Amino acid sequence: MAVLAAALTGPAWADPAPAYETLLARLGQTPVTLEADAVLDAAEARVRQARVRPNPELGLEAENAFGSGPFEGYDNAETTLSLSQDLELWGRRGARVEVARAEAGTAALRRDLASVEAAGRLALVYAEAEAAERRFALAEEALTVTIADTRAALTLVEEGREPLLRGIQGESEAAAARAALDEAEAERDAAFARLTAIAMLPTPVTSIHVSLIDRTPAGLADVDAEGTLEVRVAEAERAAAERRIDVERVRVRPDVRASVGVRRYEAEDATAFTFGLSLPLPLFDRNRGNIDAAQAEFRAADARLMGARQEAQADREAAEARLRASVSRVRAGDAGVAAGEEAYRLSRIGFEAGRISQLELRSSRAALISARNAAVDARLARARAEIDLARLQGRAPFGTSQ
Numbered sequence: 084m085a086v087l088a089a090a091l092t093g094p095a096w097a098d099p100a101p102a103y104e105t106l107l108a109r110l111g112q113t114p115v116t117l118e119a120d121a122v123l124d125a126a127e128a129r130v131r132q133a134r135v136r137p138n139p140e141l142g143l144e145a146e147n148a149f150g151s152g153p154f155e156g157y158d159n160a161e162t163t164l165s166l167s168q169d170l171e172l173w174g175r176r177g178a179r180v181e182v183a184r185a186e187a188g189t190a191a192l193r194r195d196l197a198s199v200e201a202a203g204r205l206a207l208v209y210a211e212a213e214a215a216e217r218r219f220a221l222a223e224e225a226l227t228v229t230i231a232d233t234r235a236a237l238t239l240v241e242e243g244r245e246p247l248l249r250g251i252q253g254e255s256e257a258a259a260a261r262a263a264l265d266e267a268e269a270e271r272d273a274a275f276a277r278l279t280a281i282a283m284l285p286t287p288v289t290s291i292h293v294s295l296i297d298r299t300p301a302g303l304a305d306v307d308a309e310g311t312l313e314v315r316v317a318e319a320e321r322a323a324a325e326r327r328i329d330v331e332r333v334r335v336r337p338d339v340r341a342s343v344g345v346r347r348y349e350a351e352d353a354t355a356f357t358f359g360l361s362l363p364l365p366l367f368d369r370n371r372g373n374i375d376a377a378q379a380e381f382r383a384a385d386a387r388l389m390g391a392r393q394e395a396q397a398d399r400e401a402a403e404a405r406l407r408a409s410v411s412r413v414r415a416g417d418a419g420v421a422a423g424e425e426a427y428r429l430s431r432i433g434f435e436a437g438r439i440s441q442l443e444l445r446s447s448r449a450a451l452i453s454a455r456n457a458a459v460d461a462r463l464a465r466a467r468a469e470i471d472l473a474r475l476q477g478r479a480p481f482g483t484s485q
Contacts, residue, residue, distance in 0.1 A: 098286050100275075102293040103209050106282045107479055110201055113283060119190075119197035126183070126190035133183035136176065139168045142344070158349055163357060165344025173336040178329045185323035192319050195477065196312040202479035203470045206295065208274070208281045210466040213291045215267070215274035217459045222267035225452045226260040228427075233257045256445065296462040300406060300469035301482035311399075312477045317384070317391035324384040328377040335370045337362035395475070402472040409465035416458035423451035 100106075110116055141164075148160035233254060275288045282288075344357040430447035433439040466480075473480040 098288060099290045099292040100209070100212070100278060100282070100284070100288040103206060103295050103481070106205055106209070107202060109283070110198065110205065113201055115197050115201050116194075119194040123187070123190040123194045126187040130180065130183040130187050133180045134176075136171065137169045139166055141166055142342075160349045162347040162349070163344050164347075165342050165357060165359075167340050167342035167359075167361075170339045170341055172339050173333050175333050175338075178326070178333050182323060182326040182330055185319065185326045189316060189319035189323055192312060192316045196316060199312060199474055199477055199479070203474050205281055206470050206473075206480040207467065208278045209291075210296050210463055210470075212271075212274040212278040212288065213294060213296050214459050214463040215271040216291055218456060219264070219267040219271040221452065221455050221459070222260070222264040226257070226264050228448060229257050229260040295481070296459075296466045298466075298481050300410070300465060301473065301478075301480070311395045311475050314388070314391045314395050317388040321381070321384040321388045324377070324381040328374065328381055331370055331373045331377045334373070335365065337365065398471070399475055402468060402475055406465070406468040406472055409461065409468045412461040413458070413465050416454070416461040419454040420451075420458050423447075423454035427451040
């Protein structure tokens with residue numbers, strides 16, 4: 084249609100938005116993805132740190148020195164230089180590493196989810212901006228048509244073929260069309276501002292040349308509710324919570340430390356080796372509070388996983404239904420526009436020939452304007468349905484790759 088071509092072309096001074104694929108390629112520089120990447124880097128660094136064994140401790144101890152009687156001065160002192168090491172028995176280190184790995188896996192899935200959601204948000208603001216631009220173009224055309232009809236009505240009034248009331252009604256309709264155009268312009272400018280901000284563009288967008296809402300959706304591929312990113316994130320969180328229980332249980336067991344050293348006897352001018360093991364006695368602290376807390380967190384994570392699975396199932400069915408309905412709605416909208424254009428053309432011919440009234444012309448014009456706006460709304464609804472389904476499938480909308 085000519086109106087859609089005008090909406091896509093825009094004025095000569097317009098600064099067109101880059102294509103959706105171009106903006107999608109820059110997605111890695113948005114704050115959301117940069118934050119998710121940083122969180123993943125931090126989690127991977129904690130995995131490396133978890134593998135590191137604790138540092139040994141070097142100790143120096145002097146006994147029987149600088150006292151009184153035979154222990155005056157340092158001649159009878161006993162000096163011990165020792166080295167002690169936490170042995171990390173009972174699988175402490177392995178449990179610590181497993182928790183860090185589970186948390187890193189969760190961070191990686193969250194990074195993927197953030198990228199998919201950012202792509203969907205970008206597609207949504209792009210589609211909304213394009214739809215707003217088309218509505219503005221439709222409002223411009225509606226004003227032009229309304230003014231033309233009003234002039235025709237005024238001509239008939241001057242000729243005495245229509246009462247003066249018809250001319251007044253035409254002028255009122257033209258004023259309403261001007262107000263609708265102003266509102267559409269404000270909505271278009273707001274949508275362009277949102278697109279400029281979300282896409283982090285250096286200059287404001289004033290037009291869109293590459294259409295997104297006219298594209299055919301990627302299709303109703305089978306979506307496994309168990310495999311959605313939200314469910315996988317919840318599964319990873321549950322696994323990490325389960326690993327934390329193991330860590331807290333291991334902490335109940337004694338923390339064994341071994342030491343070896345050399346002792347110097349000043350009085351005998353002799354040296355000897357020392358050996359030792361130390362471990363706390365678990366008489367008072369059995370770490371029960373931390374174990375109970377970890378188990379409670381695991382139950383919470385398990386409940387979140389259950390809820391995520393239920394929501395994913397419902398979202399999958401809803402997204403598929405919305406996409407099927409929106410595809411049919413687009414076809415119906417296009418057919419309605421074609422019928423409305425033909426009806427208005429015939430009504431205009433009949434009105435100018437004096438065979439139909441201004442009320443009938445006004446009715447056919449309103450029906451055409453409504454049909455054209457409905458066609459834009461149908462395309463935007465189809466784009467939204469595709470965006471929702473793409474999020475469930477863990478991809479960028481409209482079959483584009485990231």
